Amino acid sequence: MFNLENTAPPAAPARDELVPSRYALKVGDIDVLVISDGVLPLPTQMLGHNARPAERAAWFEDMYLPPDAFDWALNAMLVRSGDRTILIDAGLGMDPDLQLPRAGQLIRRLGAAGIDLAEVTDVVITHMHMDHIGGLLVDGVKERLRPDLQIHIAASEVAFWKSPDFTLTNMPQGFPDALRATAKHFLAEYSGYVRTFEEQREVAPGVVVRRTGGHTPGHSVVRLASGGEALTFAGDAVFAVGFDQPNWHNGFEHDPEGAARVRIALLRELAGTGEMLVATHLPFPSVGRVSVEGDAFRWVPVFWDF
Template sequence: MFSLETTANPIPPALDELVPSRYALKVGDIDVLVVSDGVLPLPTQMLGHNAEPAARAAWLEDMYLPQDAFDWALNVLVAQSGDRTILIDAGLGLDPDLQLPRAGQLIRRLEAAGIDLAAVTDVVITHMHMDHIGGLLVDGVKERLRPDLQIHVAASEVEFWKAPDFTHTNMPQGFPDALRATAKHFWAEYSRYVRTFEDEHEVAPGIIVRRTGGHTPGHSVVRLASRGEALTFAGDAVFAVGFDQPNWHNGFEHDPEESARVRIELLQELAGSGEMLVATHLPFPSIGRVAVDGDAFRWVPVFWDF
């Protein structure tokens, strides 16, 4: 178990940690910790491969971002509701073949936050891309997890990865093979822990996972709600460019048209409710709200609470 009191600074930060890597908040009675798994450098074309190059270049310039590649944030959520400790996604893990030394930091950062892997009762996987399941495949992690752990994944996601279709994606060379291999490895290691659901499932009091599809057929979002407050972890339904350009297609989307529909619908919901949003690839700690801005949307980051 954890609480805001025990995760503030239980262990002095390492000298190589020059920026914060976790942020704690409460959603009603639910304790929430956003943990950075690091960053993943990718070509900027991945933000909108259906966009005109000039339009994409203009957006990057307006955002003071480099034109060739930039760092995608990798955010993971830990939530405590009642006697359940829920890990929402598991980061990229540590694969030396990927040569991504600034990613795969989740396990050591959980340890630095004083969170024992044996205390985790549930894992929710928004989808089975390698940057959401890889942390569970780090050497020694499985042995530290409890034998009654439950891993919640949409049934359609499990079915998809039996024979995944990449025909509508636009990924750098090597990524499809790496994604297939990681999903296969995950299933081989953890299938007996997996509990599938069809459309919606309550993982713990106030914590509901809901399948949206789009990014992958079983892609899901997680809503945490307690005492009139709510936060949605959107997984890969929302990217930084998606507020200004919600119809741009991300290179990892297996159904780009459906992904855009899901993204717009979710952003409209959140703009209407004023509830908080966290997403995997928004800049850490990625906590904010959504406002309507003409035909698009506007990201409203929260002011940090110290």
């Protein structure tokens, strides 16, 4: 089990760590650590570029969020099941050209949590956007990983990024080029570690990665199940606005209509099972459940356990 507490240590925190950045919980016999990779400031239209501006502005006003830009959370997870230690997504890393100083904190925060990168036996990549693979490209990280590390990615995701299509996306300037370059760099560095799967794979006891498509062709979710409990890490299938407006198109979706279908199906599934949900861009620690009434979904955050 992780030798961690959800509360801060008695010592005064550093000035750049005034809020919690990790949260530990158990799913049956599986140990889970949600880690914040920081935040990513983006235009508000990225959460619903197909919505009427007035409707989008009203949602942000109702949520007490700024009207022009806001901070997207960036979350990853570390999981221990059996003899496997699995990192689910790897954060943004460092891209100085995009000037995102508050993101890319994952590797440092794993170290602060006492996690040695050499412990990690597997990495699951939900999809190959740079905020999910960039942490593995930080200087010195590859040398700290074990030589038998396995990186699990859907085969269709790897194929897509060899010649990616951005026709249906709606991203700020500079992001498509950065995404292409990061994916190319990642495949060049880690192709020998990558283990592709077609539809799903059990990575460790009770830890199953499943391709959903939508956000990207090979986008995948990870479900943990043990002792009658379950948790799904949804990657970018669900965003904060997706409960109220599941048909709004996110600017990073390569197939927006497909992504909406995936989102609605996943939310209905989770509402039916009552299991926990964690997602990359829900507010940290993003652990909660989903309720549904008709076509309306509701996000139900868990009460923090101290």
